Amino acid sequence: MGISGRVIAVVGAGLMLAAGGCSRGEAEKPEAEAKAAESAEATAPGPARLESAIPGMVLVALADLPRSPETGAVDEYCDGHRGDAESAAGRAVEGRGWIVTSEAPLGRYRVVSFVSGFDPATSGICTARNGNIGVFDGDRPVALAYAPSGSGTIPGRVEAIEGGALLVWGGDYPGPPLGELRLDGDRPRLTGLAAAQTFCDRTATVPNVYGLSIEAARTKLIAGGWRPLAPDEAPDPYDRAAELARNGMIEAQHCSGTGMGYCALRYRGPDGVLEVTTAGDEPPLVLVYGVTCQKG
Structure with a gap:
């Protein structure tokens, strides 16, 4: 899934x-x-x-x-x-x-x-x-x-x-x-x-970032070898993802403007792309994540 x-x-x-x-x-x-x-x-x-x-x-x-x-x-x-x-x-x-x-x-x-x-x-x-x-x-x-x-x-x-x-x-x-x-x-x-969860038949390892603030999770993921991955197209200027990108989080893909305030962020590793979903505003906290397996 x-x-x-x-x-x-x-x-x-x-x-x-x-x-x-x-x-x-x-x-x-x-x-x-x-x-x-x-x-x-x-x-x-x-x-x-x-x-x-x-x-x-x-x-x-x-x-x-x-x-x-x-x-x-x-x-x-x-x-x-x-x-x-x-x-x-x-x-x-x-x-x-x-x-x-x-x-x-x-x-x-x-x-x-x-x-x-x-x-x-x-x-x-x-x-x-x-x-x-x-x-x-x-x-x-x-x-x-x-x-x-x-x-x-x-x-x-x-x-x-x-x-x-x-x-x-x-x-x-x-x-x-x-x-x-x-x-x-x-x-x-x-x-x-x-402390960590594996994906892609145990070739990809993601440190446990559940419940961390978006900033703390980013630091931990980068230290674990996951590189921020910018979206193919820049977020809409009114999308909160654009604000995150302006603050250095280039991996912000898009955010919902209402409700729970979900945001999607992506990172690349050697065996796939990690997508992280956060919820909330001050600060956004990591809710769920998963890896789409692919080499390179």
Whole structure:
């Protein structure tokens, strides 16, 4: 998937999975979240808690997936944020009334992210209620990642990356991934983000710049061997990218004039072109990035 597609998928469908700022009353959501979490923990066998290094997120062993506290209905505005149930695990999640938002492999397991519902928000974003990430062996649940009420963290989508790990995206408004879901032997665990991520069959390495300001990320990328790449055509004078270019950031391609203020910047490395997307204004922060693989 190209970087623009990932922005749509992650920003429009993954990073919008927030519990905060929803139109539904604040008193309703924590109660629903607590019921789902309590039901999950009540069915967890053995030592319930597995390792989690992601602040605000808990990973528990799970023998039986609880039913969704809602009906699984999605209105037309948010329907594009529903993912496909691609596997037996995804279909098992839907069978319990949840809405699947993403799926990805993790070793011999299948990981499914799911929510109980969405609330429309601004800029085409929909916020989710009761976000969870389940780890399945076939259609059998073995672990569940969730955020207890009041933690300030909302689990969002998962995304497979090179090396076999999964990025765990936050479920609130656009922001960097929360961490990674990995296997320790045969045991799932939540970790922080790695210091670098590889692309193009591990021939291209990008240092972790998630959440950094555009200036700090630029410094780190250049030090890592990524050269600023100017656009083929100069940005429109009224585009914020033109202002960035005047301030020395020649790699600024274009920026959106409204909404979350996304900007796209490009860098060239020996094995491809890196596209970085930022969001926000003061300062813009790195939201997502990816490499289009090509030599030279």
